[in-house]
Amino acid sequence: MTPVPIDNDVYNRVGATWWDEDNPLNLLHGSLTPGRFAYFREVLTDRVGREYAGMRALDVGSGGGFLAEEFAKVGFCVVGVDPSAVSLATARAHAAEGELEIEYLLGIGEKLPVRGTEFDVVYCCDVLEHVTDLDAVIDEIARALKPGGLFLFDTINRTTTSKLVAIKMMQEWRWTRLFDTAIHDWSMCVRPGELVEVMGRHGLQAGDIVGLGPRSTNPLRLLDMTRAARGRLPWGEMSRRLDFGRTRFTGISYMGYAVRA
Numbered sequence: 001m002t003p004v005p006i007d008n009d010v011y012n013r014v015g016a017t018w019w020d021e022d023n024p025l026n027l028l029h030g031s032l033t034p035g036r037f038a039y040f041r042e043v044l045t046d047r048v049g050r051e052y053a054g055m056r057a058l059d060v061g062s063g064g065g066f067l068a069e070e071f072a073k074v075g076f077c078v079v080g081v082d083p084s085a086v087s088l089a090t091a092r093a094h095a096a097e098g099e100l101e102i103e104y105l106l107g108i109g110e111k112l113p114v115r116g117t118e119f120d121v122v123y124c125c126d127v128l129e130h131v132t133d134l135d136a137v138i139d140e141i142a143r144a145l146k147p148g149g150l151f152l153f154d155t156i157n158r159t160t161t162s163k164l165v166a167i168k169m170m171q172e173w174r175w176t177r178l179f180d181t182a183i184h185d186w187s188m189c190v191r192p193g194e195l196v197e198v199m200g201r202h203g204l205q206a207g208d209i210v211g212l213g214p215r216s217t218n219p220l221r222l223l224d225m226t227r228a229a230r231g232r233l234p235w236g237e238m239s240r241r242l243d244f245g246r247t248r249f250t251g252i253s254y255m256g257y258a259v260r261a
């Protein structure tokens with residue numbers, strides 16, 4: 001496997017505290033998880049209905065289990081896969097505290113530790129921009145899905161705006177960055193058209209693509225980023241104030257779905 005030009009070990013170094021509002025990773029929890037899950041529920045309602053008892057969902061790159069817990073709470077049997085052992089331990093402990101039955105497995109998207117055609121839904125959120133081999137991950141996701149199964153995703157676009165936000169603001173500028181390490185490499189970010197093309201090659205037919213970003217128009221929220229970076233505002237609270245969710249603009253992050261042919 002080729003070396004990844006980003007620091008994916010950060011999920012081991014700080015992965016014990018995903019659920020702590022002061023951990024920058026909690027940005028994904030504050031309003032991003034409710035925002036992403038609200039969109040996924042709309043897609044699920046349209047494509048699958050509202051009853052998920054007995055349905056199986058696979059979370060590729062499950063991190064601290066933010067989305068796995070949402071899917072489990074609405075009735076899915078969830079399996080989460082992640083290469084970070086520390087994050088898996090955190091996710092397991094948090095699920096146990098909440099009495100949620102979620103199976104967490106050590107593994108990578110490029111070689112999923114699951115049998116084929118097992119899952120009704122596979123989702124992969126904020127992960128595609130971290131993987132060494134996008135083609136292999138999409139191939140594995142298609143393999144894991146039942147025919148007619150649903151793939152849900154969100155990821156960072158590769159645009160000038162995403163470079164400003166995800167690279168400059170979130171990891172380079174001292175007064176706004178989350179970590180002083182490279183959590184993203186802009187060249188690994190995926191444009192929607194590229195993802196649609198790769199999915200198509202692996203039998204995943206793309207549905208719609210929508211934007212994912214901050215919905216707050218209050219310019220003071222930028223000051224909140226600097227306060228969070230200086231430890232004066234919890235990252236979870238900053239995320240809630242930015243009110244991440246579905247937007248029309250796809251230039252920073254986007255989410256969408258595809259159906260296994």
Ligand SMILES: C[S@@+](CC[C@H](N)C(=O)[O-])C[C@H]1O[C@@H](n2cnc3c(N)ncnc32)[C@H](O)[C@@H]1O
Pocket residue numbers: 008011028060061062063064065066067081082083084087107108109110124125126127130131132
């Ligand atoms: C930004 S976090 C997203 C976590 C979770 N999906 C969420 O949205 O809350 C990225 C996650 O991808 C995982 N990851 C990195 N490389 C991966 C790979 N090749 N396959 C699967 N997961 C990977 C990391 O360990 C980390 O937990």
